[in-house]
Amino acid sequence: MTNSNRSKPVRAATLADVGRAAGVSAMAASAVLNGARTSSRIAAETRARILEAAARLRYRPNATARALVNRRMNTIGVTAVIGGGELNAYAMEIFTGILSAAAHANQNTTMFTLHDWGRDTARLQGWCDGRIDGMILIAPTLDLEAAKLLPTHTPFVALHANTVLPNVINIESDEERGAYEMVRHLISLGHRRIMHVSGNRGFIGAERRINGYKRALANAEIPFSESLLVPATYVGDTARAAMSAWLKRNAGQPLPDAVFCANDGIAIGCLEAFAELGLRVPDDISVAGFDDTLAARTTVPQLTTVRQPLQAMGTRAAEVLLSLIARHADGGVLDFPNPIVFPVEMVMRSSVAAARGSARIVPGNPPVRS
Amino acid sequence: MTNSNRSKPVRAATLADVGRAAGVSAMAASAVLNGARTSSRIAAETRARILEAAARLRYRPNATARALVNRRMNTIGVTAVIGGGELNAYAMEIFTGILSAAAHANQNTTMFTLHDWGRDTARLQGWCDGRIDGMILIAPTLDLEAAKLLPTHTPFVALHANTVLPNVINIESDEERGAYEMVRHLISLGHRRIMHVSGNRGFIGAERRINGYKRALANAEIPFSESLLVPATYVGDTARAAMSAWLKRNAGQPLPDAVFCANDGIAIGCLEAFAELGLRVPDDISVAGFDDTLAARTTVPQLTTVRQPLQAMGTRAAEVLLSLIARHADGGVLDFPNPIVFPVEMVMRSSVAAARGSARIVPGNPPVRS
DNA sequence: CTGAAAGCGCTTACAG
DNA sequence: CTGAAAGCGCTTACAG
Structure with a gap:
């Protein structure tokens, strides 16, 4: 069985399409579709017509156009090193925490991978080009030189940064x-x-x-x-x-x-x-x-x-970043403790037992317990 | 130690800024910065000036503006269900495969999470609003009803779909x-x-x-x-x-x-x-x-x-999606086998041994081997 | 070889 | 209460 794509490049409906279908301007449609505050000024009948047209055309505001105007993409970036072809368990756990906090705040999260913090700093800058509103760095090992090149128009938060990064809130554990x-x-x-x-x-x-x-x-x-x-x-x-x-x-x-x-x-x-x-x-x-x-x-x-409460730390990272982004947008000043340190916790399971004291011969290649 | 954000909202340099700095139009700057083909028509001296200005201002083309014109965000979406607060090992493995294929093709990947495929179909549509060029569904369990609501302007690829999704290439294993x-x-x-x-x-x-x-x-x-x-x-x-x-x-x-x-x-x-x-x-x-x-x-x-070669399957999903996106953009027709089936492989480790034959009493709550 | 214009889809002032 | 205009930052035709 084969699947052939339809040949006409289908486009999503635009505000202009909705307006046309409802017999109003794109702007009127925008006002109605953007919520109560602005739409109160539009006649109920017109309003209904616009809503109906939008639903019928399955209208969704275009995210990139919106982002261009609002300077807000509603997505945060996460950068981690990918070693041996895969993210390690540590990074995954943090990522999961970030993901849930972001989703909770209706933000998307896009994942960027690096092979080497030192060599790939330029790529880091390249990603701060409007596609994300802020960036979380997982366990970055950047020297001060590289850290200075981080763009100042994008807020950064780090987890377990290996060095003190200027202007970057760091989240770590004790x-x-x-x-x-x-x-x-x-x-x-x-x-x-x-x-x-x-x-x-x-x-x-x-x-x-x-x-x-x-x-x-x-x-x-x-x-x-x-x-x-x-x-x-x-x-x-x-x-x-x-x-x-x-x-x-x-x-x-x-x-x-x-x-x-x-x-x-x-x-x-x-x-x-x-x-x-x-x-x-x-x-x-x-x-x-x-x-x-x-x-x-x-x-x-x-x-x-x-x-280490890795998921919670990821969640916190996302929350801090989000408030940084909000403040950054309105030019406000934000004071955060830096670093933010999470307490650790002992988890007792079965790989540790009380000392036996008795010496033991190891089979095969015998060391001896003292 | 506290970290206070600088109060002026810093903005990234625009093409206009670069042009101004180099004494040319934004368009000239664009031509130079976009590569050899177009920039060959600009005088070497002007070219150098533009390049210098761009470097000095750390210019990066704004991704959202570019996306608006090109109808291409250069990012693919991945949707998976998040259960009990975390992605499972299966989804993570696939995600890693997707990530590396996307990175290889210079594409970003943004991760979306769902709690329930049935209830959250509408959100799936909402994400196809220009912020991604295509979407990969990990183990979707959508009924046909819901599947029909998937937007047609965004290409989809699924892994281990639970039902046959119209117009969606499915990747599975034997x-x-x-x-x-x-x-x-x-x-x-x-x-x-x-x-x-x-x-x-x-x-x-x-x-x-x-x-x-x-x-x-x-x-x-x-x-x-x-x-x-x-x-x-x-x-x-x-x-x-x-x-x-x-x-x-x-x-x-x-x-x-x-x-x-x-x-x-x-x-x-x-x-x-x-x-x-x-x-x-x-x-x-x-x-x-x-x-x-x-x-x-x-x-x-x-x-x-x-x-199951989960990483490889993720990689293939991304590759297929990327060619779907390319064809979709130029309105071409694409024939893919559907489903794409990966062979599985036996991995022998030590949790399986030959039958012993002898009956055994289970300590505690004793079943007996026949 | 170079610049001015139009347009991508939206939102935010500003007129009527 | 409603529409026409300007602009976000870019690229793609189109004039000079």
């Missing part, structure tokens, strides 16, 4: 505290040899989590050991490889009691690396994540993790 | 065959009592999977048993509840050898229901999914599943 609390929790369970698999070194979020980890250690007077800080990236596969390599390198050495991972993807990578060696979680080793993305609930065992 | 192949695989592994937990009854995809399941059974001369067809919905939690209820209802009865689930979410729900009773997968029971969403790889054990 990552240092989240890391601190989680490691403190592990310690309270009797764990002492606690490993941290970090996110990309140099990224502000990764450093904050490392700081929280170190602070919790110091607080409990557990000496920090460089060998237990495994640098990885926020991509699960990297973490899996890093953990596997670590286990191989430390064959015969004591296994850590617990691993605190800089995000859920890393935790899943560790889960896989451990499964490969027949290590059981949490029996042989406890694993904690960070973020509480959807994936944290679909692993077995489910992940104990630090919850 | 679901019946996928179900058939998976159940045949389970049978070849020695399983006989094979359960199917279905998607929403009445949805064409769910019915196709049921048909494939039945056909494979019939082919192997295994009688179909109504009690092994457990109706659920595509939401994992429903499936979990349905499976738990089934297990309770059939306490003392033989446990199935294997469960074929209508999607990965359902399979995860089953995994949870089994874990709750201490049943081990695949030792006590094999579990197979459908879709191969990201979640299929983060479960333990990882899911054996029928892979």
Whole structure:
């Protein structure tokens, strides 16, 4: 079966069409169709005729024409990096929050993707050409140089910006505290040899989590050991490889009691690396994540993790942006706290258990618990 | 620290601004800025001056003005249902495919969400008001009545449409065959009592999977048993509840050898229901999914599943839509096969194993394997 | 080779 | 209470 498009390029009805059909001017039609306030001045009978014509012709005001006049497209933009062909769970979760807030305010949201924040800054500018009223940046890593090139006629909001962006409200969560609390929790369970698999070194979020980890250690007077800080990236596969390599390198050495991972993807990578060696979680080793993305609930065992309210943060980002846009339009001044910091929350599931104490031989490539 | 917006509403530079700055007309600036073909007619020196002015003023052609003239917004729309506050993994995967194809063609994509296809058809029409050039519908369940109201001035493409939509190209996968192949695989592994937990009854995809399941059974001369067809919905939690209820209802009865689930979410729900009773997968029971969403790889054990190439299907949807848009614009006729059917693929992971044969008592609430 | 005009579809003042 | 005009920022014919 084939589907052939009709050959006449069908056009949507315009205000002029409606006016013609109702025997009035386009302007009269506009007044009626735009609501009570203006249309009260038009005779009821005329009004009815216009309404009928509009319905019959399925009239919809053209969004681009409207936008040209109103300087308002009623859509917000969202930019995120797309790595390895897909958006990660973190960005998706935020995007969902943005989407619902925007829909709630009758705004559309259009998604832009970048391969690299550094190289693609120019594209960012290109999108601020009237097609959106404001832009949300998800986890931008822009240097100050690039940040200065952001257009000033479009309001920006960022989530987890890696640097302080001038004139950009940043929304973040209390990552240092989240890391601190989680490691403190592990310690309270009797764990002492606690490993941290970090996110990309140099990224502000990764450093904050490392700081929280170190602070919790110091607080409990557990000496920090460089060998237990495994640098990885926020991509699960990297973490899996890093953990596997670590286990191989430390064959015969004591296994850590617990691993605190800089995000859920890393935790899943560790889960896989451990499964490969027949290590059981949490029996042989406890694993904690960070973020509480959807994936944290679909692993077995489910992940104990630090919850960042990503959807709520996305929602807030959209709300802040929308008020920024409104103020920007009427030239008003707007004072927002900057950054806006969300509290994190511990989510206890089953990948973390109390310390067992007993040493264990790992099958295959045997490290030994101290 | 607070961030105060500058009070003068900054405006983007216009063509007139550029012309003024370069001492030429807006039209001359337009010609130069729009590329070689037209700009060849302008003196090199003038040209340079215009280019310099545009760069200095950071000129970007206004997208809405351009769209008004060209009848082309260079953005495609995507509509999906948002359930329980979030897009599901299935829709996200497709969306990612659309996104990359659109970006590749220099098109934006804006995402629209619906709560209910039936009630919200009018909104669908409202979005076809010039802000998008075409629309992709993800898994629409529209009745013919509603489908007829879709505007004819905007091209549509659907993925997994639940009904045949007039003038809409539908993209789907060979679901019946996928179900058939998976159940045949389970049978070849020695399983006989094979359960199917279905998607929403009445949805064409769910019915196709049921048909494939039945056909494979019939082919192997295994009688179909109504009690092994457990109706659920595509939401994992429903499936979990349905499976738990089934297990309770059939306490003392033989446990199935294997469960074929209508999607990965359902399979995860089953995994949870089994874990709750201490049943081990695949030792006590094999579990197979459908879709191969990201979640299929983060479960333990990882899911054996029928892979629908969701990203590729999204990509194809965008490509088809884009050519539909191009033809629509120049009034041409376009013949596409309809529906476009993608092959599915078996993905073997560890949630399915060969039949053990031995009867097992389920701890707690004991069904017994026959 | 260059400029002035018309028009895309709408809304917002301004006249009658 | 109603219509004719101007303008949003651009592009596409059409004159010079």
